[in-house]
Amino acid sequence: MKAKRVPRAQREQQMLDAAVKVFSRSGYHAASMDEIAEECDVSKPMLYLYLGSKEELFAACIRREADRLIARFAEAADPSLDPGEQLYRGLTAFFAFVAEHRDSWIVLYQQARAQGEPVVAEVAAARAEVSGAVTALLRRAVREAGDDLPGPRNADARADRGEAAAMAAIITGAADALAGWVLDTNPEPAEESARRLMSVIWIGLEPRLRGARYGG
């Protein structure tokens, strides 16, 4: 009776919450549908009926957590701000998300990497979306830098827009690694982690976007 009073959409969210917690705690392979059903207090057949196999459930978890993370980043990185400030705020939102949703992050970044299809495709799509948001931000920064510069350097800066994707990979990889370091060894406010990362990357990234290179 009690189960029937909860609307399906809400019940599904509860199942996903439970699944994220169990996958994070036990790892994908050791996690069982029994454990997940018990965690959210539904029957195993109901869990299968609503969200499919363990693999489909895991893919749904990744999709939801990635969407949440991207929404937080996009909300924070207000395009009316200058690019450095956008990136700083976006990174702060990312580190805050990781601290608040530790289980989500473990599932997204640690559990999800070594799984087979269709999970790999889901993770690749999520990562591409995160990198795409950062790439768009960097391209905007290049465009703005390019507009300020005289002719030839302007052309260099424009040519370098193709490199924004490599820079986005560097930034997202650095942010992932720093988030792991913070969780494991040094809890601190999200702003502090964002400032650490900006202190290393932005001072170098800004001239880089204008065409400066290590080694000249």
Added chain:
Amino acid sequence: MKAKRVPRAQREQQMLDAAVKVFSRSGYHAASMDEIAEECDVSKPMLYLYLGSKEELFAACIRREADRLIARFAEAADPSLDPGEQLYRGLTAFFAFVAEHRDSWIVLYQQARAQGEPVVAEVAAARAEVSGAVTALLRRAVREAGDDLPGPRNADARADRGEAAAMAAIITGAADALAGWVLDTNPEPAEESARRLMSVIWIGLEPRLRGARYGG
């Protein structure tokens, strides 16, 4: 007869080569001891006798590949050079290793992350060793920077030595992510990847080590 003529140490290396190839191709969970035994042309009992269970074999693969990677980085990062040049050469060696040992890298960074004990402990130890090498290099850079600076900034730089570990996490995470991006989308010489990464991190890292911060 043929099998008996190969010394044990050499035979073990052949088994590890085959295992790395199979784990990289099939993933840890789907890989079978049959497939690995066939790949290196030994019997399955011999494989178990020499290298133990699939889990032990996987841990041995990670240990060997991590040792190789660390040796390459350490060899390249000659401590008599200035820290920027050390880091540049170390990163070049890393990107060259990834390009030459694509299978090793897939096993080390993609397969290994989501496994259970004892593999997780092995991976954590390997990553700590890599980060430790980078941390040592950064601490040396801080010390050198600190020595050049007048009193109060000197003290700031010294206080910041504790941050070297966070910076090392940022650099190794960025290098991992860039290596993945290069393999997946844009094959290029190792020097070029190292220059890309140095262009972003070093120009910012050097003033950072002297106490400069994003946002002042």
